Amino acid sequence: MEKIPARLAEVLNQRHVWPYAVENLDHVPIMTRKDYSRRAMPGGVRLLRSRRSDVFHYWPYGSEDLANTRPVWEWAATLAGIGADARVVVALDNDDARSLWAEGMVTIGRTVLAVRPENLSAGMKALQPTVLVTSPLLAYQAVLGQMLDGIDLLILTGSVGGGPGLRQKIHHRYPTIQIRQLYYIGEFSAPLAAECANGGLHWTTVGAEIEFLAVDRDETAHPGARARVVVSDLTDRAQPLLRYDTGDLVQVVASDCSCGAGGVVTHPLVLGKLENAPMVFGSRLYPGDFVEAIWGADGTGPHIGANVRLDRGRSKDQVTVCFEALPGFDLSHVKQSIADRFRKTFGFVPEVTTNFPPDFQPLLYVRDFRTGTGETSQ
Ligand SMILES: [Zn+2]
Known part of the structure; x- marks a missing residue:
């Protein structure tokens, strides 16, 4: 030291x-x-x-x-x-x-x-x-x-x-x-x-x-x-x-x-807190990069989130990105744009949906299903 x-x-x-x-x-x-x-x-x-x-x-x-x-x-x-x-x-x-x-x-x-x-x-x-x-x-x-x-x-x-x-x-x-x-x-x-x-x-x-x-x-x-x-x-x-x-x-x-x-x-x-940044498919999902990947896409509203299901072997990791859609935008276009931004930033494509989990909390909600704990970062 x-x-x-x-x-x-x-x-x-x-x-x-x-x-x-x-x-x-x-x-x-x-x-x-x-x-x-x-x-x-x-x-x-x-x-x-x-x-x-x-x-x-x-x-x-x-x-x-x-x-x-x-x-x-x-x-x-x-x-x-x-x-x-x-x-x-x-x-x-x-x-x-x-x-x-x-x-x-x-x-x-x-x-x-x-x-x-x-x-x-x-x-x-x-x-x-x-x-x-x-x-x-x-x-x-x-x-x-x-x-x-x-x-x-x-x-x-x-x-x-x-x-x-x-x-x-x-x-x-x-x-x-x-x-x-x-x-x-x-x-x-x-x-x-x-x-x-x-x-x-x-x-x-x-x-x-x-x-x-x-x-x-x-x-x-x-x-x-x-x-x-x-x-x-x-x-x-x-x-x-x-x-x-x-x-x-x-x-x-x-x-x-x-x-x-x-x-x-x-x-x-x-970039946010390391404890809120799980490793997914071998890459670190920093809250700052995550928020930027979604808010940077046209047609996304203020409320965004993610559910992350981590698998020990990594190959079955699952990331679901939830976003609030703004009216006046083509939904499939917005989803594609978010997927593209994730591929560019993190190297993988998440599932993208406008359906939030019932206990969703605004901005960023990363749930680690392996440990059963949730972390909120704002
Ligand atoms: Zn200065």
Whole structure:
């Protein structure tokens, strides 16, 4: 295992500001998503205070955290082009994320209205925003509902699904809207990456130390290779987020960008979580590529999904792609187009249907019939 980044080691050495200590700075273990959900520390990290409840808040968000992450919010808003005079509507499915985004934006001086997705239309009438912050799925629904009049800037949050296929569809109806991605995970109380005008996703150098590690080992990924995003939170004094493996994969494209914002730059389409990317016919079905293969086809609506039946011998693997058909398109043509895109991206042709399974959840639903577990990624 190689050494942790110098800046992280420096912060960890300041033991008075951290609620925990690391036994060996040369071997700081990676914290998995499982560790996090169990509120467990990886081996070699110990708490300096004895009562766990003093230290761990499951949800890291509080006014102090927000104050600490204010520079990160400011950095992300500026890079993504959200001006201080912007009127922002935040429409996200998740209650906590929605209120956190709203407060983050208010903290840095924007006029903000946070609305539930079902109230989006009313919210747009009330505030007449210039910026809409929402998920790729809701953005596409808003486009079809013709709700984006007056929007200059569309901010897509979450990790997967804001790729060129969806953007083309949005621009077909709203050619002048600028679209930017802000990468956000609930475990950190501000966006961790922001897309600049050049189309690269810049990872923050403010408030967090971000490492890009190889997919299969704890070493820095080669430039151009697919990489795991590992985050150390330098702002939160309550819940340690130390070398936390987000599970999300990205493709590092450059270490500098002509916009001058600095930081590592990746392709704006995040590939998604490895745990949601089964091997099918020997090729990895990354959520980002999967969403792009379907949303990139003409005539596909916002709701898409897949059932994956994995066979140990691989030869009997079965992939069924479900999609919502838009009116006015030849259905057999759309199905053929999706099949072609899968052949090109993944090297196999799935069964393509407009019939969703009864328990289908929006965006991406991959079911592994071998283990009987389902994973949803959004
Ligand atoms: Zn840039």
